[in-house]
Amino acid sequence: MSERIEYDVSLIGASPSNLALAHRLVELASRPVRIAIFEKAKQIGGHLLSGAVSNPRVIKKLFPDWDKGGFPLQGICSDSYLSMVGIRRWENIPRLLTPSYFKKEGYAILCISDMASYMAEELQKRAAEKNGVIVDMFPGFAAQSIVFEGDRVIGVKVDNSDNGVRDICHAKVTVFGDKGFISRDLVSKYNLRKNPQVYSVGVKEVWSTEKSFEGKVWHILGYPLAPGHLGGGFIYGCKNNQLVIGMVMACDSANPNMRPPQVLQDLKKHPYVQEMIRGGKLLKYGASILPEGGYYSLPDKFAVDGAMLVGDALGTLDVKRFSGVDKAMESGYVAASSVWEAIEKDDFTQGTLNSFQPRLMCGWVGEELRDARYFKRVFDDYPEILGKMIPDMVKSIDSGKGPVWAGAQFGLSDPLGSLRLLGARKMVESPSDKGPAIYRPDRTHINPNYSETSAMPEGFDQSVIYSTADVVFYAHTHYEEDNNHIEEFDANVCVDCIEKFDAAGKDTPCVGDCTAEVHQTLEIDGKRRHAMALENCVQCTTCEIVCPFENLRVKAALHGYGPDFSGM
Amino acid sequence: MSDGLKIVVLIKQVPDTSSAAGVNPDGTVDRVRARKMMNPFDQFALQKAIETRNAHGGEIIVVSMGPPPALAILHEACEYGADKGYLLSDRRLAASDTLATAFALFKTIEFIGNVDIVFTGLQTTDGDTAQVGPQIAERLDFPQVTYCEKMSIEGRTIRASRIIDGGIQRLEVDIPALITIANSASRLEHKRFYNVYRTRELLRDKQTLAKTVMTITLDNIGADPARVGLMGSPTVVGKTWKLGEKGGSCKMFQGDSAKHGVETLIESLSEDERGIEEYVL
Numbered sequence: 001m002s003e004r005i006e007y008d009v010s011l012i013g014a015s016p017s018n019l020a021l022a023h024r025l026v027e028l029a030s031r032p033v034r035i036a037i038f039e040k041a042k043q044i045g046g047h048l049l050s051g052a053v054s055n056p057r058v059i060k061k062l063f064p065d066w067d068k069g070g071f072p073l074q075g076i077c078s079d080s081y082l083s084m085v086g087i088r089r090w091e092n093i094p095r096l097l098t099p100s101y102f103k104k105e106g107y108a109i110l111c112i113s114d115m116a117s118y119m120a121e122e123l124q125k126r127a128a129e130k131n132g133v134i135v136d137m138f139p140g141f142a143a144q145s146i147v148f149e150g151d152r153v154i155g156v157k158v159d160n161s162d163n164g165v166r167d168i169c170h171a172k173v174t175v176f177g178d179k180g181f182i183s184r185d186l187v188s189k190y191n192l193r194k195n196p197q198v199y200s201v202g203v204k205e206v207w208s209t210e211k212s213f214e215g216k217v218w219h220i221l222g223y224p225l226a227p228g229h230l231g232g233g234f235i236y237g238c239k240n241n242q243l244v245i246g247m248v249m250a251c252d253s254a255n256p257n258m259r260p261p262q263v264l265q266d267l268k269k270h271p272y273v274q275e276m277i278r279g280g281k282l283l284k285y286g287a288s289i290l291p292e293g294g295y296y297s298l299p300d301k302f303a304v305d306g307a308m309l310v311g312d313a314l315g316t317l318d319v320k321r322f323s324g325v326d327k328a329m330e331s332g333y334v335a336a337s338s339v340w341e342a343i344e345k346d347d348f349t350q351g352t353l354n355s356f357q358p359r360l361m362c363g364w365v366g367e368e369l370r371d372a373r374y375f376k377r378v379f380d381d382y383p384e385i386l387g388k389m390i391p392d393m394v395k396s397i398d399s400g401k402g403p404v405w406a407g408a409q410f411g412l413s414d415p416l417g418s419l420r421l422l423g424a425r426k427m428v429e430s431p432s433d434k435g436p437a438i439y440r441p442d443r444t445h446i447n448p449n450y451s452e453t454s455a456m457p458e459g460f461d462q463s464v465i466y467s468t469a470d471v472v473f474y475a476h477t478h479y480e481e482d483n484n485h486i487e488e489f490d491a492n493v494c495v496d497c498i499e500k501f502d503a504a505g506k507d508t509p510c511v512g513d514c515t516a517e518v519h520q521t522l523e524i525d526g527k528r529r530h531a532m533a534l535e536n537c538v539q540c541t542t543c544e545i546v547c548p549f550e551n552l553r554v555k556a557a558l559h560g561y562g563p564d565f566s567g568m
Numbered sequence: 569m570s571d572g573l574k575i576v577v578l579i580k581q582v583p584d585t586s587s588a589a590g591v592n593p594d595g596t597v598d599r600v601r602a603r604k605m606m607n608p609f610d611q612f613a614l615q616k617a618i619e620t621r622n623a624h625g626g627e628i629i630v631v632s633m634g635p636p637p638a639l640a641i642l643h644e645a646c647e648y649g650a651d652k653g654y655l656l657s658d659r660r661l662a663a664s665d666t667l668a669t670a671f672a673l674f675k676t677i678e679f680i681g682n683v684d685i686v687f688t689g690l691q692t693t694d695g696d697t698a699q700v701g702p703q704i705a706e707r708l709d710f711p712q713v714t715y716c717e718k719m720s721i722e723g724r725t726i727r728a729s730r731i732i733d734g735g736i737q738r739l740e741v742d743i744p745a746l747i748t749i750a751n752s753a754s755r756l757e758h759k760r761f762y763n764v765y766r767t768r769e770l771l772r773d774k775q776t777l778a779k780t781v782m783t784i785t786l787d788n789i790g791a792d793p794a795r796v797g798l799m800g801s802p803t804v805v806g807k808t809w810k811l812g813e814k815g816g817s818c819k820m821f822q823g824d825s826a827k828h829g830v831e832t833l834i835e836s837l838s839e840d841e842r843g844i845e846e847y848v849l
């Protein structure tokens with residue numbers, strides 16, 4: 001008997017995008033089809049982390065009764081606020097002045113980890129009702145590398161036994177919804193992305209609180225981010241008295257030591273948040289990245305022979321609308337049509353599979369990504385927005401003036417500057433063509449001599465504030481001794497790097513930006529060297545993104561090792 | 569058998585110890601509602617069987633006695649690499665004590681026939697008696713090695729080391745033999761993709777499945793119903809009671825750092841009249 005294992009469709013990552021793809025494909029399948037789903041977490045959803053407030057437009061298509069029980073909702077947004085925050089005060093911007101894309105009323109509040117496990121269960125049921133449609137899920141089996149035959153993708157390697165052929169899952173088409181974990185190899189092999197992808201790192205805590213905030217959603221500008229740093233906070237009120245508190249911050253910061261988990265602690269030091277979580281209890285912590293390049297970081301092609309990219313791996317996240325979940329799901333939904341077409345034609349070449357690209361770009365995903373194409377570039381073209389305007393507004397809010405006054409004050413103090421900013425506004429709201437936004441990789445923005453200190457609130461309750469080492473406990477990571485999922489290429493490169501950042505009185509970026517206190521520098525044999533406590537790692541890949549010397553690679557861990565993000 | 573060893577592993581489905589679901593208010597287990605899992609001790613037995621088969625060839629037959637849902641652990645054992653399985657399931661087995669359980673399992677092993685090695689776990693997490701293995705060995709008239717940690721096979725001889733008070737005892741027994749594996753033996757290795765895949769395929773292929781993982785009854789194995797179940801179980805349970813709540817009180821010292829936490833701990837201990845010394849053993 002042949003030991004070769006083959007499916008028609010192999011999905012890498014039990015992600016929102018791939019699960020939507022599988023659902024749609026099962027719906028379309030009018031003849032037998034075999035689908036395999038690989039997920040590196042021990043359980044479906046175990047490594048999924050998001051906010052998340054999301055337009056339910058794709059959920060509605062897949063689950064028409066999504067709001068009538070069954071589908072795991074954390075709530076439906078009833079009140080959404082865009083907040084300007086100083087160290088003392090907190091002002092919600094009047095609705096009239098709030099951009100429409102920050103108005104989230106009616107949107108679903110989701111825990112995508114729970115959503116994925118629900119979608120997986122439903123998928124099994126729906127597949128069982130269709131003759132010959134097979135969906136096999138393999139949680140705990142991470143795709144480790146892509147298997148090529150010439151220029152064609154023929155599968156992925158998902159195990160390392162001594163018996164090579166038994167470790168490979170062959171497929172006619174392999175779809176990567178893996179946030180780039182291994183699909184970046186595909187992107188670089190085919191040189192699909194001329195403009196690099198750029199990222200934000202997001203950290204999040206889930207709290208159980210005394211009061212219920214269900215349905216309330218805050219997006220936060222200003223404190224606690226330092227002037228010049230793109231990003232913001234979010235607070236989402238969920239059912240069962242749970243509250244989600246998070247920070248998202250761009251990795252293209254000059255600051256080599258962003259300390260994301262501590263920025264999140266800073267947010268919790270604010271009197272407004274203190275009030276919310278007083279008497280509450282921390283339940284969960286986690287971190288993940290957001291690919292934020294958008295339109296101009298999309299690959300030239302969305303498919304190659306035998307493979308496709310969807311969701312964050314493709315780069316469908318729209319920072320302007322803070323919309324990642326719905327676009328990822330829609331990308332999977334649309335990709336399913338191209339996969340089905342390929343199955344019907346029995347042609348899995350790029351020619352057929354890439355019908356996905358125009359399909360997606362002619363729909364609302366393409367439309368909105370195009371509309372948001374300069375959102376990131378605005379902050380490069382107009383550094384005064386993050387460097388001056390928002391910090392000034394925040395200062396005047398702290399001095400007791402409302403946001404409208406603060407805005408007007410900014411306008412009056414610098415009329416020319418504000419006139420210039422009308423251009424920025426246009427670039428965000430209704431851009432005319434200015435040529436592509438060109439990004440530099442995030443790591444190239446780091447400056448060892450960066451110095452920017454921010455003021456802190458006073459008199460906060462220390463008991464709700466955690467050190468990074470302590471908060472990581474709430475990510476419930478589990479690894480065994482055979483784990484070795486982060487590769488450091490050259491120890492000497494680290495020695496030089498440490499010397500450089502030491503000289504500037506800074507930690508190296510891997511130490512300073514890690515979300516789980518994995519990286520350390522230790523004195524070994526008279527030299528300061530780089531070391532890792534891998535058992536803490538939440539697999540966010542931030543360290544790899546910021547390492548100035550491209551000296552790290554975060555691989556997909558084996559055997560389901562990693563954090564437990566259920567409930568995130 | 570000419571090619572390799574015929575290895576039987578006894579595995580039992582027990583309530584999931586990590587889940588509070590299915591525990592009655594009086595502390596007894598509601599066996600219908602409780603989440604279930606493979607007895608953790610049996611995982612060591614399964615691992616030893618896998619190592620033995622991989623080194624010497626042959627086949628692994630997993631055997632369980634229990635209600636129909638126990639099929640799940642046989643399928644799981646296949647995902648770990650077992651080749652075949654038998655579930656002995658029969659209403660007449662209900663309320664079997666160790667005497668009856670061992671008798672029924674003994675009859676099952678006889679039914680399978682020509683078995684070279686029987687591996688069992690040390691004990692179960694629910695019954696906890698550690699009696700079933702040894703009783704079966706007596707009935708089969710096999711030599712037995714209990715608490716076995718390591719073993720090797722040469723020809724038809726097993727060299728085994730077993731844990732005893734204060735040390736290790738080495739012994740040799742001849743095949744066929746029954747061996748209960750200590751929980752200090754090597755841990756069950758992670759599932760292999762190929763085995764998981766093969767099991768998925770097996771579960772869909774009803775014809776092959778019926779020849780691979782089989783459910784059998786007392787009639788199949790020719791066991792006298794009077795010797796199993798309530799009738800065949802002389803054990804009398806006088807009374808069960810709940811041993812109170814687990815543990816004493818626990819105070820968590822949390823702070824913005826481990827350092828801060830330790831400081832407040834030391835502070836609070838030194839405020840306590842007893843002084844720190846009394847806490848340090």
Ligand SMILES: Cc1cc2nc3c(=O)[nH]c(=O)nc-3n(C[C@H](O)[C@H](O)[C@H](O)COP(=O)(O)OP(=O)(O)OC[C@H]3O[C@@H](n4cnc5c(N)ncnc54)[C@H](O)[C@@H]3O)c2cc1C
Nearest residue numbers: 013015017040050051052053143179181202311312324325
């Ligand atoms: C902190 C934070 C807050 C956010 N808030 C929002 C929000 O409010 N609204 C919104 O719309 N979006 C939000 N997003 C963005 C949104 O979460 C993502 O855009 C979305 O999750 C992308 O989905 P995806 O389908 O690409 O899969 P991903 O979420 O990228 O999931 C990838 C999956 O693939 C698995 N995987 C990876 N590599 C492998 C491998 N080699 N083998 C097997 N499995 C693998 C992973 O374990 C994971 O399960 C937020 C993101 C973050 C980090």
Ligand SMILES: Cc1cc2nc3c(=O)[nH]c(=O)nc-3n(C[C@H](O)[C@H](O)[C@H](O)COP(=O)(O)OP(=O)(O)OC[C@H]3O[C@@H](n4cnc5c(N)ncnc54)[C@H](O)[C@@H]3O)c2cc1C
Nearest residue numbers: 578633663665666669688689691692695696697698699700
């Ligand atoms: C005082 C007392 C009263 C009891 N009363 C009752 C009662 O009234 N009704 C009732 O139903 N049960 C009762 N039991 C439980 C029952 O006796 C045992 O669960 C059963 O006989 C197996 O014994 P064990 O779990 O202690 O296994 P152990 O002897 O601890 O198990 C050793 C090994 O034997 C093998 N093994 C054990 N059981 C099985 C099995 N079912 N299938 C396959 N392999 C197996 C496994 O490899 C296991 O690791 C009672 C137990 C005790 C201690």
Ligand code: SF4
Nearest residue numbers: 494497508510547551
């Ligand atoms: S891993 Fe990268 S950032 Fe960290 S010390 Fe080495 S070179 Fe520097």
Ligand code: SF4
Nearest residue numbers: 514537538540541543
């Ligand atoms: S080591 Fe890297 S991947 Fe792991 S938690 Fe830290 S930054 Fe994230």
